[in-house]
Amino acid sequence: MPTSSFSLTPDQAWQPLPLNEWNESAVRHLLSRLGWTATAAETERTLKEGPVAAMRRYFARLPSFSMPPLVAKIEEETPEIARQVARGDESEKRMARRVARERFREGLFELTIHWLQHAAKPENAPAEKWLLFLSDVWVVGSEKVRNPVMLYQHQELLRAGGLSNYPLLTKALSRSPAMVQYLDLQQNKASAPNENFARELFELFTLGEGNYTENDIKEAARAFTGYRQQTGKFSFQRRQHDSGRKTVFGRTGAFTGDDVIDLVFQQKAAGSFLVREMSRFYLSEHTLPAAYADGLGAWWAKQDYNLGKLVVAFFTSRLFYAPEFRANFIKSPIQYYLGLMQDLSLTPPPLPRRAIASLRQMGQTPFNPPNVRGWVGGKSWINSATLAARRATANALLSPVPEALLNGDERAALRAAGDIGDFTVRPERFIEWAKLSSEECARVMVSLALPRRINDARLLASVAELIDDGSQRRDFTLRAVLATLLESPDYQLC
Amino acid sequence: MNSPHELLPSTRREFLKTGSRGIGLLAFSQFAPSFLVESIAAQAPRAEKDRTILVLVQLAGGNDGLNTVVPFADPLYRRLRPTLALPQEELLRINDSFALHRACAPLHKLLTEGQLGIVQNVGYPNPNRSHFRSMEIWETASASEQFLSTGWLGRYFDNACSGLPEGTPYGVNISNEVPQSFLSEDAHPTFSIATNNRGGRGGRDNTALLEQLLQSPELTNHDHDSNAGYLRHTMMDALVTEKRFQQVLSRYRPGAEYPGNSFAQSLRNTAALIASGNETRVYYVSLGGFDTHVNQGNTHANLLTTLSEGLAAFQRDLTSKQLDGQVLTMTFSEFGRRPNENESKGTDHGTAAPLFVMGSRVKAGLHGKAPNLDVGRNQDLAYSTDFRSVYSTVLDQWLGCDAAKILGGEFRSVGFL
Numbered sequence: 001m002p003t004s005s006f007s008l009t010p011d012q013a014w015q016p017l018p019l020n021e022w023n024e025s026a027v028r029h030l031l032s033r034l035g036w037t038a039t040a041a042e043t044e045r046t047l048k049e050g051p052v053a054a055m056r057r058y059f060a061r062l063p064s065f066s067m068p069p070l071v072a073k074i075e076e077e078t079p080e081i082a083r084q085v086a087r088g089d090e091s092e093k094r095m096a097r098r099v100a101r102e103r104f105r106e107g108l109f110e111l112t113i114h115w116l117q118h119a120a121k122p123e124n125a126p127a128e129k130w131l132l133f134l135s136d137v138w139v140v141g142s143e144k145v146r147n148p149v150m151l152y153q154h155q156e157l158l159r160a161g162g163l164s165n166y167p168l169l170t171k172a173l174s175r176s177p178a179m180v181q182y183l184d185l186q187q188n189k190a191s192a193p194n195e196n197f198a199r200e201l202f203e204l205f206t207l208g209e210g211n212y213t214e215n216d217i218k219e220a221a222r223a224f225t226g227y228r229q230q231t232g233k234f235s236f237q238r239r240q241h242d243s244g245r246k247t248v249f250g251r252t253g254a255f256t257g258d259d260v261i262d263l264v265f266q267q268k269a270a271g272s273f274l275v276r277e278m279s280r281f282y283l284s285e286h287t288l289p290a291a292y293a294d295g296l297g298a299w300w301a302k303q304d305y306n307l308g309k310l311v312v313a314f315f316t317s318r319l320f321y322a323p324e325f326r327a328n329f330i331k332s333p334i335q336y337y338l339g340l341m342q343d344l345s346l347t348p349p350p351l352p353r354r355a356i357a358s359l360r361q362m363g364q365t366p367f368n369p370p371n372v373r374g375w376v377g378g379k380s381w382i383n384s385a386t387l388a389a390r391r392a393t394a395n396a397l398l399s400p401v402p403e404a405l406l407n408g409d410e411r412a413a414l415r416a417a418g419d420i421g422d423f424t425v426r427p428e429r430f431i432e433w434a435k436l437s438s439e440e441c442a443r444v445m446v447s448l449a450l451p452r453r454i455n456d457a458r459l460l461a462s463v464a465e466l467i468d469d470g471s472q473r474r475d476f477t478l479r480a481v482l483a484t485l486l487e488s489p490d491y492q493l494c
Numbered sequence: 495m496n497s498p499h500e501l502l503p504s505t506r507r508e509f510l511k512t513g514s515r516g517i518g519l520l521a522f523s524q525f526a527p528s529f530l531v532e533s534i535a536a537q538a539p540r541a542e543k544d545r546t547i548l549v550l551v552q553l554a555g556g557n558d559g560l561n562t563v564v565p566f567a568d569p570l571y572r573r574l575r576p577t578l579a580l581p582q583e584e585l586l587r588i589n590d591s592f593a594l595h596r597a598c599a600p601l602h603k604l605l606t607e608g609q610l611g612i613v614q615n616v617g618y619p620n621p622n623r624s625h626f627r628s629m630e631i632w633e634t635a636s637a638s639e640q641f642l643s644t645g646w647l648g649r650y651f652d653n654a655c656s657g658l659p660e661g662t663p664y665g666v667n668i669s670n671e672v673p674q675s676f677l678s679e680d681a682h683p684t685f686s687i688a689t690n691n692r693g694g695r696g697g698r699d700n701t702a703l704l705e706q707l708l709q710s711p712e713l714t715n716h717d718h719d720s721n722a723g724y725l726r727h728t729m730m731d732a733l734v735t736e737k738r739f740q741q742v743l744s745r746y747r748p749g750a751e752y753p754g755n756s757f758a759q760s761l762r763n764t765a766a767l768i769a770s771g772n773e774t775r776v777y778y779v780s781l782g783g784f785d786t787h788v789n790q791g792n793t794h795a796n797l798l799t800t801l802s803e804g805l806a807a808f809q810r811d812l813t814s815k816q817l818d819g820q821v822l823t824m825t826f827s828e829f830g831r832r833p834n835e836n837e838s839k840g841t842d843h844g845t846a847a848p849l850f851v852m853g854s855r856v857k858a859g860l861h862g863k864a865p866n867l868d869v870g871r872n873q874d875l876a877y878s879t880d881f882r883s884v885y886s887t888v889l890d891q892w893l894g895c896d897a898a899k900i901l902g903g904e905f906r907s908v909g910f911l
Contacts, residue, residue, distance in 0.1 A: 097639075098620060098638070098639060101639065102622070102624070102627070105627065106624075109626075143641065328720060328721050328722060329721065330721050330725070352626050353625075353626060353671075357671060357674070360674075360677075361671065361672045361677070378721070379721065379724050382724065382725060382728055383681035383683075383728065384663075384681070384682075384683040384685075384728060384731060384732055385672060385676065385677075385678075385681060385682065385683070385684045387725075387728055387732060388672055388685065388686045388732065389671075389672050391686075392670060392671060392672060392686055392688075395670075395688065396670060396671075402670075402782075404782070404783055405554070405782035405783060407554070407555045407556075407625045407785035408785050408787050409624075409626075410625075484704050488708075488729075489708065489722060489725035489726045489729055490722075492725050493721060493722060493725070
C-alpha cells in the first residue's frame with residue numbers, strides 16, 4: 001500500500017483515537033478485526049465501555065484452555081508409544097508407528113474441535129484470535145508435528161507469554177518441543193549445525209529479510225545446537241552444543257541461543273517486524289510502509305517489548321480506525337466459521353466431518369498452516385472452490401444436522417457432547433421470525449448478518465420484498481434469505 | 495421470489511439483450527462475468543461432445559460387501575452371518591457362487607444386459623477402520639500411512655484438465671460438502687449443487703437476492719483490484735454457472751422415470767447437466783447411511799433399493815439420450831464391513847468390499863478375485879484389488895490421462911473397460 005493512500009501521516013497514525021470518533025461503526029470495526037465478528041450485544045457493551053476499558057477487559061489475561069481429555073491421555077501414553085515404536089523388528093515398529101499416528105490424529109481432531117468451541121465464545125474471541133496471530137508467526141504444523149500434546153503445549157507457551165515480554169516469549173518458543181521438531185533443531189549439533197531454525201528465527205519470526213546476513217544465520221545456528229526434545233519434553237544436550245565464539249550482528253562472544261535472541265531484540269528491525277505482521281493479520285494484506293511501522297516499532301521497543309502494551313496501542317490507534325481499513329479485509333476461513341457461530345448463536349459440533357472438513361475445504365485447517373510462512377491470507381482465500389465451500393458451510397448451519405446421514409461414531413460423539421448449545425439454527429427460530437412483518441424480518445436478517453448496513457434503506461427494502469414472496473412457508477423463505485446474506489461478498493469482508 | 499433467475503444472463507446473447515434494458519449489469523460492466531469478457535475477446539472453443547465422463551457415487555458409512563455381492567455357495571458365509579445371511583432362494587444369481595442382494599434387481603438386470611461390472615474385494619494394505627480417515631484415504635488415493643492434502647480427482651484437474659471453456663466447472667458435486675476428492679493444488683472452478691435440489695424451488699434459490707447484493711452501491715464503488723471487487727467477480731462467475739445449471743435442471747425432460755428420493759434426483763440432475771452438453775468431466779454424487787451396526791437387515795435392503803433403482807434409472811435415461819457410451823459410473827465406500835456379524839444383528843467396520851462400475855462400455859460381470867472368507871473370529875477380509883488399481887484403470891483408460899503421475903506410482907489395471 002503506497003503511503004499516498006493513507007489518510008493519516010506517520011506522526012498521526014499511532015495517536016490514540018479521539019473519543020468523539022468512538023462510535024458504533026468504529027466499535028463494529030474493532031470487534032470484527034479483533035475477534036471473529038461484531039454481534040449486537042457485544043457492540044453495545046463495548047461502545048459503552050470505551051476503547052481503553054474494552055481492551056483491558058479483552059486482554060486482562062489470555063483465557064486458560066484445558067487440555068482435552070484424549071490429548072491428556074495421549075500425554076500419559078507418549079513414553080509407552082515411544083517404547084513401542086522403538087521395539088521389535090521392522091514390521092512391528094511399522095505397526096506401532098501406525099497405531100501411534102492414528103491415536104495422534106484422533107487427538108488432533110479433539111484438540112481442534114475443543115479449541116474451536118472455546119474460541120467461538122464471544123468473551124474468548126479477541127484473545128484466541130491474538131493466539132492465532134502469534135501462532136501464524138511462530139508456525140508449527142500438524143503435518144510434521146503429529147503429536148497433539150506438543151501442539152497443545154506450543155499454544156500453551158503462547159498463552160503463558162503472549163501478553164508480556166516478547167524476547168522472553170521468543171526464548172520460551174525456541175525451546176518449544178513442537179518447534180524443535182518442526183524446524184529440525186533436533187538435528188542441530190555442534191559437529192553438523194542445521195540452519196533451519198536460525199534462518200526462520202531471523203526471517204519469519206523476528207526481523208524479516210534484509211536485516212541479517214547469511215553469516216549471521218550460520219553463526220546463530222551454532223548457538224542453538226544441543227536443543228532437543230524427547231517424547232514431547234525439551235532438553236538441552238550440552239555435549240551437542242557448540243560453546244565456541246560466534247559473531248552475530250557484528251558482535252562476538254561464546255553466545256548461547258538466549259544470547260542470540262537478546263541480540264535480535266537490539267536490532268531496530270525487531271520492533272517494526274511484529275508491527276508489520278500485526279498489520280498484515282489484522283488490517284490489510286498490503287505491507288505497512290516502514291514510515292508507519294517504524295514509529296510504533298520504536299515505541300514498542302522502548303516499552304521493553306511488552307506485548308500487552310503493543311496490543312492496546314495498536315487497537316486504539318487512529319490508524320487502526322482509518323477509513324481506508326474499513327470493511328475491506330477478507331475474513332479467513334476460521335474467522336468466517338467462528339463468526340458464523342457467534343452471529344447465529346451456535347457452537348461448533350463435535351463432528352470432524354462437519355467442523356474440520358468445512359474449514360479444510362475453505363482452505364484453512366487449524367493447527368496446520370501450509371508451511372513455515374503461515375497462511376498468506378487476502379485474496380488467496382478466495383477461489384471458486386473455496387467460495388463454494390463457504391456457501392456450503394453457511395447453508396449447512398441453517399438446517400438441522402441430517403441425523404440419518406451420520407455414522408455411528410458421529411452419533412456417539414453427539415451423545416457424549418451433551419447439551420453444549422445448538423450446532424445449527426433451530427427451525428423454530430425461523431418460524432418465530434416468520435410471524436413478523438416483512439420489514440421487521442428484513443431488519444432482523446440484516447442486523448444478524450450485515451449489521452453495518454442496517455441503515456441501508458435500499459438493502460432493507462429489497463430484502464423485505466424478497467421475504468414477501470407469497471410463499472406458504474415464510475420460514476423457508478427466511479432461511480433462504482439469511483443464507484444469501486451470509487454467502488454474500490459483503491459478509492466475507494470485515 | 496417470482497423468477498429468481500431472470501436477473502442474470504447466462505449467455506452473451508442474453509446479456510446483450512437484457513443489457514439494453516438496463517438490468518444493472520452494465521452498471522458494473524468491469525465486473526462482468528469472465529465468460530462474457532472471454533467470448534467477446536475470442537470465439538469460445540467448440541464443445542467437444544464426445545468426451546468421456548466419470549460419475550462417482552459415494553456410499554458413505556461403509557457398505558456391507560458380503561450382503562451386496564453374496565458368496566452364497568461358500569458355507570463359511572452362513573457361519574459368519576447366523577442371522578444376517580440372506581436366504582439363498584431370494585438372491586439374484588450372478589453365477590454358481592455369487593449373487594446380488596434381492597434389493598439389487600435393477601442392477602441385476604443391467605448386469606444381464608451387459609452394462610454392469612463388479613470389481614470384487616477392493617481395498618488397500620494396512621486398512622484403517624475410522625470413517626473419516628478411511629474415506630480420506632479413498633478420496634486422496636493415499637497409502638494408509640500417507641497423508642495427502644489433495645484429492646485424486648483434484649490432481650487429475652491439475653494435470654490433465656486444461657482446455658475447458660471458461661466458466662465450465664472441472665468437477666460438479668451433488669452433495670452437501672465439496673468432496674475431498676476434488677481438492678487440488680491449483681485453483682479450479684468446481685461446482686456444488688445441494689442434494690435436495692429438485693430443479694425448481696428449494697435447495698438454493700437465493701440467487702436473485704445475491705445478485706441484488708452484488709449490485710449494491712456500496713460495492714460498486716470499489717475498483718476491480720479491491721477485495722470487494724475480486725469477491726464480487728469470483729462470485730459472479732459462480733452465479734452465472736449456477737443460473738445456467740438451474741435452467742438446465744428445471745427444463746430437463748428425463749428419458750426415464752426416477753424415484754422421488756434425493757439420491758435419484760441427484761442422478762437425474764447429473765443426467766440433465768450431461769445431456770445439456772456441459773463439458774464437466776467429473777460428477778460426484780453421494781448416498782449416506784451405510785453404517786449399519788444395528789439391525790441392518792431392512793436398513794441395508796432399503797439402501798440397496800435406493801442405490802439400484804437410482805442407478806438403473808440414470809442408466810436408462812442416459813441410454814434414451816444416447817449418452818450411455820460417454821458415461822462411466824462407479825461406486826465406492828470407505829470400507830466394507832466385518833465378515834462376522836455382531837451381537838446387535840449388525841456389522842462393524844471392516845475392510846475390503848466390492849464396487850460397481852456401470853456403463854455401456856464396461857465389461858460386464860465379475861472382476862478381480864473374490865475374498866477368502868476363511869478368516870479368524872472377528873478378523874477382516876484381506877483385499878485382493880487395490881483401490882488405486884481401479885482409479886488407475888479409470889484415469890488411464892477412461893479419462894485418458896497419465897494415471898501414474900496422478901496416483902504417484904504404477905498400479906496394475908483391472909480389466910473392466
